[in-house]
Amino acid sequence: MSGTGKEQSVGIPPAEQASGARLTTLRILLSNEFGLLVLIVLFAIIFSTISPAFLSKFSLYALGRTSAVNIMIGFSMMVVIITGGLNLSVGSIGVCAAMFGGLLMQAFAMPWPLAVCGGLAMGAALGALNGFIIVRSGLHSFIITLATMSIFFGVMIFLTRAESYRDISPAFTSFGRMKLAGIISPLLLVSVVAGILLSVLFRYTALGREMLATGANERAAELSGIRVHRIITYCHLLSGVLAGVAGLMLVSRTGAAIPSMAGQLGQDWLLPAFLGPVLGGTLLTGGRVSVLGTFLGSFLVTMLTTGLLLMQVGAFWMQTYLGLLLLAAVLIDMVRRSYLTRRKLI
């Protein structure tokens, strides 16, 4: 008697399941991740036709190695973007962590695993400091991290007297220069592992879900018993750790910890940091994440950079192209979204 309502509640009636499957396929085809994959293949074809060197073993190896770092930088920004904030000090923190790791290896002659832990701890501490100031002051992370970007970098330059640490443990540098199966950099594997761990975090842990809920609606999250301030601090802490990983990856690759490795104030990292998550479909207003999207997004950006370099585009143009790409990505995303809405797919 009351059956009419019940069929529709919760469980999907079989008739709708078929159309549901079709919808799901369509949705996947129109998803960010798939779009990125298509672009990656497309550009790979374009670049390799113009310059066959693009597909050489060394070129592919270098691409993997560089993208590994960019992916990590993208992750670092991503975990803060999901709270609806941002972290302008990713570069600064990354360099600080790298320098600290370098210091431990050179001046204290620590074994490299310990030094790496030290470097990551530095990243975590600086990230946590960001988070702490943000939740305590109630100000937007933009302002706070803009300030700490300068502060962290300034203090680091002062303490290191802007000198590099070049006495890096050979075991550590050989890791960054190793080739697996001839073309794969172990650094890329590090990024893959980080990506898997982040996916697990967001999908299978209470902490990860709380991060997303806090980002999507802080008040609702708070009234559900989530300690929102603590969660935001954790996000910044995690961002610091991931920035530290990226910094240490660079050290392992170049064999030195150099204060200018991310440019003045670490600013060189900002564009890749935003490009990955934004291309990948992580919502800038928070609450939604795509780890795979960030991975692919950062990879695409690195590939474009490498490709353009191969085509001997000047470094200044490179920045312009990347900026245009960011703009194009956002615009394409808008078009895609409105298409999906119009076709009633989301």
Place this chain on the structure above:
Amino acid sequence: MSIQNAPSETSVFVAEGMTKTFPGVTALEDVRLSLSKGSIHALLGENGAGKSTLIKAITGVHRLDSGRMMLNGQLFEPTDTRDAISRGIGVVHQERNLIPRFSIGENIFLESLNAHPLRRIDYNKLFRDARVWLEMLGVDADPAMPVHRLSVAKTQLVEIAKALSLNSRILLLDEPTAALTPHETDTLFKILRQLRDDGVSLMFVSHKLEEVQEICDRVTVLRDGKNACESQPLEGLDRQAIVRLMIGRNEQIPDWSARDRSTGKALLQLKNVSTSLGHKEIDLSVHKGEIVGLYGLVGAGRSELAKSILGKFQVTGGEVLVNGSRAEIHSVADAVRRYRIGYVSEDRKSEGLVLMHSVLENVGMPIWRRLAGLAHFLTNGKIRKHTEPYIRKLEVRTPSLEQHVGNLSGGNQQKVSVAKWLAAEVQILIIDEPSVGIDIKTKAYLHELIRELSDNGTALLLITSDMPEMITLADHIVVMNDYRIMGEIDNTRDYDTMSERIMTLIQGEELVAAE
């Protein structure tokens, strides 16, 4: 296809064959409707029947897949909401659409503010004009105050003022009274009758059938997106006939007898509590298995008291005891995790739900930690197991549990917001306006669930402006006014005497104050 009730000359708006689908859902299917001049037309149906979708189609928010709308004899195809407004159609949507940081005045006149982008805004005039509308609706608030500082009910009234200020010839009201108490509703109805007498065509959506019978003259009922009846005169239809059209059977009226639960252990006690919000001398206790009702007019400070107990606002004096011993609650998380106190918010959109997340994610929120345990590992299956019984019992209508809550109908969102806490297995549950926007069928299920919860030993504090609901559910009723407690009575469950005693308790104070 022919129209049965041929539109009479007075029909200002006629629609036929209205069809609208969303992924996995047919919201409207071949719906017909006609609105006549100087009439108040009721639009009824269960949660998710398609009422709001119909209103959104008329006002240009959604575009119909197929169907035809005629306005004053001309084909009407609104391109967007502006277009509908310019054609004389005003609307109060079910969800609030005000700009939180803007003042009341700016919000009311938002449309006309936009008209001349470069002209200076005369704020004095704006606020003066706004005050006229506020006074008419009986809202006591400064037009310069930002909207986010208002209570849910006052926000609703501002939204209504905004729609009225457009002086539309057609006015569509989607559950305007859901968040109002009978007092404000009366004021609103006076205005609506006046508009009707001036020849305006009104459409009124509500789940409170008493209101519908009081003010409407015609009715259209939707069932699963189809017409169950179309623009039929309300005269001659009694309550049960309407209910049958809506849900296909008669309404079940629970016959719960009075009970005394005050002998159990007191789980929540407030002793002489005052708060930073202005509560004074609050004494209150809720026993194991007891439902204590907190009644009061809008602005009495009930939700604010709830949030103070919860640690969201500060308790400045007296003491809060949980389970007999003094509770140290410094944050909501303390209340929820250490003392197992839950709170169903009256404001589902901004406090109760994460609209951009799925149904499953929303209902699981309070229990994630507990389910994840020390291993910190959580799967959807586990959450589903704990929450699905409640989602089923409340008949949440959704194509799947992965659907974003924001895509559900208003009433179904409310069900999710309540189900989330019913599933949380707390020992003390504060429920603030649980049945706002919930249809009568589900309301009965909801009441059963609440009753079951109390039978299982949960202490419940019920805040509701819905007097019948209060008298059905509460064992003991505490009356509040102006951040103080006016008195308490045991519920005999006899509607007439109880409602009278409650109202005297509230008004008693007003008489004294007036002298």
